[in-house]
Amino acid sequence: MEWMVWTLPTAIFFSVIAAILLGMTAWELVSPTVERRGFLPIATTRGDRLFIGLLSAAYIHLVTVGFTELSIWFALGISVLWLLVLMRWG
Amino acid sequence: MNKVYNNRAWFLILPMLLLVAFSAIIPLMTVVNYSVQDVFDAQTRFFTGTEWFETMLNDSALQAALLRQFAFSFTVLAIEVPLGIGIALLMPKRGWQASAMLILLTLPLLIPWNVVGSIWQLFTRGDIGLMGVGIRELGYAYNITRNPTDAWATIVLMDVWHWTPLIALLCYSGLRAIPDAYYQAARIDRASKWAVFRYIQLPKLTNVLVIGVLLRFMHSFMIYAEPFVLTGGGPGSSTTFLSQTLTTMAIGQRDLGPSAAFSLIYFLIILLVCWVFYTAIMNSQKDNTPQGGA
Amino acid sequence: MTRSVPTTPDSVRQQAAEASAKRRKLARSATVRWRRRTLLGLYLVFVLLPIYWLLNLSLQSNSEILGTFSFWPQNLTLANYIGIFTDANWYMGYVNSLAYVLMNMLISILVALPAAYAFSRFKFIGDKHLFFWLLTNLMAPPAVFLLPYFQLYYSVGLFDTHVAVALAHCLFNIPLAVWILEGFMSSVPKEVDETAYIDGYTFPAFFVKIFIPMIRSGIGVTLFFLFMFSWVELLLSRTLTATNAQPIASIMTRTSTASGIDWGTLAAAGVLTIIPGVIVVYFVRNHIAKGFALGRT
Numbered sequence: 001m002e003w004m005v006w007t008l009p010t011a012i013f014f015s016v017i018a019a020i021l022l023g024m025t026a027w028e029l030v031s032p033t034v035e036r037r038g039f040l041p042i043a044t045t046r047g048d049r050l051f052i053g054l055l056s057a058a059y060i061h062l063v064t065v066g067f068t069e070l071s072i073w074f075a076l077g078i079s080v081l082w083l084l085v086l087m088r089w090g
Numbered sequence: 091m092n093k094v095y096n097n098r099a100w101f102l103i104l105p106m107l108l109l110v111a112f113s114a115i116i117p118l119m120t121v122v123n124y125s126v127q128d129v130f131d132a133q134t135r136f137f138t139g140t141e142w143f144e145t146m147l148n149d150s151a152l153q154a155a156l157l158r159q160f161a162f163s164f165t166v167l168a169i170e171v172p173l174g175i176g177i178a179l180l181m182p183k184r185g186w187q188a189s190a191m192l193i194l195l196t197l198p199l200l201i202p203w204n205v206v207g208s209i210w211q212l213f214t215r216g217d218i219g220l221m222g223v224g225i226r227e228l229g230y231a232y233n234i235t236r237n238p239t240d241a242w243a244t245i246v247l248m249d250v251w252h253w254t255p256l257i258a259l260l261c262y263s264g265l266r267a268i269p270d271a272y273y274q275a276a277r278i279d280r281a282s283k284w285a286v287f288r289y290i291q292l293p294k295l296t297n298v299l300v301i302g303v304l305l306r307f308m309h310s311f312m313i314y315a316e317p318f319v320l321t322g323g324g325p326g327s328s329t330t331f332l333s334q335t336l337t338t339m340a341i342g343q344r345d346l347g348p349s350a351a352f353s354l355i356y357f358l359i360i361l362l363v364c365w366v367f368y369t370a371i372m373n374s375q376k377d378n379t380p381q382g383g384a
Numbered sequence: 385m386t387r388s389v390p391t392t393p394d395s396v397r398q399q400a401a402e403a404s405a406k407r408r409k410l411a412r413s414a415t416v417r418w419r420r421r422t423l424l425g426l427y428l429v430f431v432l433l434p435i436y437w438l439l440n441l442s443l444q445s446n447s448e449i450l451g452t453f454s455f456w457p458q459n460l461t462l463a464n465y466i467g468i469f470t471d472a473n474w475y476m477g478y479v480n481s482l483a484y485v486l487m488n489m490l491i492s493i494l495v496a497l498p499a500a501y502a503f504s505r506f507k508f509i510g511d512k513h514l515f516f517w518l519l520t521n522l523m524a525p526p527a528v529f530l531l532p533y534f535q536l537y538y539s540v541g542l543f544d545t546h547v548a549v550a551l552a553h554c555l556f557n558i559p560l561a562v563w564i565l566e567g568f569m570s571s572v573p574k575e576v577d578e579t580a581y582i583d584g585y586t587f588p589a590f591f592v593k594i595f596i597p598m599i600r601s602g603i604g605v606t607l608f609f610l611f612m613f614s615w616v617e618l619l620l621s622r623t624l625t626a627t628n629a630q631p632i633a634s635i636m637t638r639t640s641t642a643s644g645i646d647w648g649t650l651a652a653a654g655v656l657t658i659i660p661g662v663i664v665v666y667f668v669r670n671h672i673a674k675g676f677a678l679g680r681t
Contacts, residue, residue, distance in 0.1 A: 003535045004116070005123045007137055014119060028509050042373050047513050055365065058358055065140045066147030072140055099506035103514070106499035106558055109491070113555040114521050117532035124531070180424050189669050193662075194428060196672065197435065200661025202616045202633045205654045212441055212651060213434040218449050220437045251434065259672065305522075312525040315618045336527045337619070346531060353528035360523045368516065 024050060038090040049090045053083035124350035142351035151327070152335060152352065156359075159332045163310040166249045170306060173250065174257025175295065179287075181262055192262075195255040207319025210248045214320075234321055238328035241321045245329055248316060253309070257302045264298040265291060300371045304364065311360055332356055435658070442651035449647045464652035477632035478656065480546065484621065484629065485614045487550035492557045492610050493603065499558075500565035501591070505577070518559035526619045529555070534623055544626045552624055553614045560613065561606050568602030569595075601671045608668045615661065632657060 024047060033046040040052070057079035064075035125142055129135045146152060177195075182188045201209070214234060216222040225232040234241040268290060276286050314333035317323065323330035336356065340349035441449055442464055443457040452458065468474040502508070503515060533552055534543070542548040576598065580590040596603070622634040632653065639650040665672070 003539050004120045004532075005127060005129055005135055007123060007126060009137075009139075010119075010123050010126060013122070025509055042369060045512075047510065051365075051513065055358075055362065059362070062143065062147065062355065062358070065143045093505060093507045095507045097508045099502035099508045099511075102498040102502035106495040106562065107514075109495055109551070109554050110518065110521060110558050113552060114524070116536060117529045118524075120532035120535065121528060177424070177427055180420050191424070191428075192672050193665050193669055194431060196665045197658070197662070198431060200612055200615065200658065200665065201654075202618060202657050204618045204633050204636065205657050208636070208650055208654050209434050209438050212647065212654075213437050218441070218453070218647065220433065220455075223453055251431065255431070263672075308523045312527070314527060333525055333527045333619075336525070337530065340527070340531055341623075349531075353525075357524060357528055360525070361520055364519070364523050365516070368519070 020050070040086075040090045044090060046087070049086050050083075052090070053079075053086045056086075057083060121350045121353050124346045125354055127347055129346045138347060142347045143355070146348055146352045146355060152332075154327070155330055155332050155335045158328075158330070159311060162246070162249075162313070162331060163307060165246055166253070166310050167303065167306055169246070169250050170254045170257050171299070171303065174254050174302070175261050175299075177254070177258040178261035178265055179291070181258075183266070192259070195258055197255075198252050199255055201252075203315035204319050206248065206252050207316040210244065210251075210316070210320050214244055234325075236325055238325055241325060241329050245317050245320060248320065249310065249313070252316065253306060256305065257299075260298040260302040261295055264295045268294050304367060307367070308360065308364065311363075438651050438654050441647060442655045444648060446646065446648045464648040465656075467649055468652055468656065474632075474635060474653070477630060477635040478660075480625070480629045481615065481621075481631040481633070482660065484546040484549040484553070484631070485611060487546055488553045488557055488614045489607055489610045491550060492554055492561045493607060496558055496561035496565055496606070497596070497603075498591075500562045500569055501595070503562065503566045504569035505574070515562075518562055521559045522556050522563075524555070526555075526617070530619060530623050533620065537624055543624065544628050546629045548624045549621045549629065549631070550614075552620045553617060555620075557610050557613055560609055564606045564609060565599070565602060568599045568606075572598055604668050605671050608664060608672070611664050612661070 028046070035043050035045050037043045038049075040049075042048075044052070060079050060082070061072065061075045064070050064078075065072060126137060126139060127135045128138050181191055198206070211219075213219045214222045214232075216226060216233060222232060231237075232240055234244050272290050273286070276290060281289075312333050313331055314337065317329050317331060318334055321329045323334050336349055336352055339345050339352065440456060443460050443462070445459065445461050445463060448454075448457070448459060503511065537543045537548040537552070542551070572595070576594070577590065580594050585594065618631075618633045621631040625631065625634070636650060636653050636657075639646040639653070
């Protein structure tokens with residue numbers, strides 16, 4: 001494991017992703033998702049919206065880091081907000 | 091087909107999942123770890139945060155390589171897809187000619203990628219290559235090591251040579267699946283050739299073309315060995331595509347951090363393009379077949 | 385029905401028009417056929433010319449290659465091929481390549497068969513996302529994974545073995561196999577499964593004895609694709625090997641030495657890399673057309 005050069009931030013990052021996946025699975029077992037149409041142009045399930053949210057979060061971070069002077073925490077905040085909006089109304 | 095809901099299917103997936111995860115997830119995690127550090131070796135490393143991402147996104151050489159990459163991918167797709175469909179339409183339907191054509195067409199697909207580069211190097215060299223010497227005899231000073239336009243044209247030609255057969259074979263097999271009754275009906279209706287193509291053949295081709303375009307986009311976006319052997323990315327950096335930039339950085343200069351950050355950006359781009367494409371196709375299929383397909 | 389003698393002027397005209405249309409159609413189909421053949425022929429020349437040139441150069445000595453320009457070998461020589469077959473460093477490259485390709489085909493098909501069955505027959509939590517995740521592995525540029533792979537296989541002690549390359553190629557070959565097989569399996573009606581279970585087959589017995597024979601040609605085609613993508617890959621196989629398991633593709637880079645490039649040997653080695661592919665294509669030639677549709681038409 002030494003060669004994988006873990007750091008605390010990346011470890012937290014992957015734990016959060018794993019936790020989200022586990023949470024989604026549990027949620028699915030408790031109440032199965034129904035495909036529906038929100039403000040997105042396509043009908044999506046819960047998992048689809050999560051994926052769209054995570055992918056756009058990655059791009060939000062890249063744009064913030066690469067082309068603005070804003071802090072990465074700002075990008076994180078926006079992403080979380082966007083993810084919640086997407087999950088609820090997407 | 092109506093699928094049964096059964097979570098025990100996970101047991102059938104499990105062996106595959108473990109193997110692919112071993113090959114995919116562990117390395118991906120490591121790349122993420124590299125991307126936020128300046129790594130000399132496992133003991134000597136410094137946390138750099140998002141610095142590498144910032145550098146990479148603003149690196150003009152990489153931006154240029156990215157643009158070249160998109161230009162290249164769309165150029166070869168724009169040539170190979172129509173050409174492949176055309177060849178599939180021209181191919182004999184049955185008999186020994188059909189199998190002979192199939193074998194010959196498949197040939198370029200089975201040649202190791204760097205050998206493809208070597209073949210074209212031998213073919214286009216100004217001193218010993220048939221094409222190189224031939225074009226010079228015609229009076230054009232063809233030179234892929236000096237002239238960027240020649241280098242570009244040659245790489246596109248090489249890719250067309252290498253990969254058009256894939257599209258042609260996919261389309262050919264799609265066309266073979268059309269029952270003769272369809273054509274008979276079209277003949278009775280006196281349908282024009284174009285109408286036959288547009289309303290009978292093309293709809294049958296969409297499925298296989300989706301696979302073809304996806305595979306072609308992914309592979310052309312990762313192209314490495316062929317241009318590396320043929321032009322070495324030159325002249326200058328006119329044919330240096332993303333993979334080569336990345337490999338030089340990662341292996342040649344051992345800049346683990348920056349190249350890892352760049353890898354992730356690269357991966358995200360491919361992921362986005364393919365996801366958009368995949369979703370668009372899946373949704374259009376859903377509209378066409380209301381009873382639900384694969 | 386027999387053709388009646390025309391009785392009215394209208395029917396005479398109609399029959400004449402039909403006859404001339406038929407004649408025109410025949411004449412046109414002849415020219416169309418020739419145009420087809422010419423176009424196809426031109427394309428075939430384009431496909432074969434570079435390969436012919438490789439073959440041509442491989443049968444010449446280096447001095448002839450560089451000295452005279454000729455469309456066919458003037459002094460036919462097999463020296464380049466003999467050179468390759470008598471040097472263990474060279475021919476072991478082919479053995480190594482074939483070894484990891486075959487291993488990879490075996491591993492990939494064994495784990496892909498049950499997985500593809502699951503995708504084609506069942507719905508389960510996360511099935512669609514799992515399938516897309518598999519496809520993303522086809523998209524991952526090998527360049528991204530080079531360094532971690534090197535580290536990973538080095539740390540588990542597999543560096544420079546055939547297994548390492550075979551496992552690494554699973555990254556894109558297993559998803560591909562699942563994708564292709566899923567298409568073939570979905571085209572087998574579900575009633576087949578149900579009848580077998582009613583007849584008292586257990587799942588493993590049904591799968592091996594009934595289901596696999598039914599998708600035989602699909603498996604053949606899948607193996608063809610697995611061979612193809614493992615055989616042509618360079619970056620990973622070159623990075624994960626040093627001497628013991630070095631693939632032919634990476635040995636070929638040795639032809640460029642300080643004194644220039646050994647063109648003849650390079651060409652001969654290139655020709656030899658094409659041959660395994662030709663053999664494989666020959667075996668699956670009758671299934672290729674169907675297989676390229678990946679069972680989905």
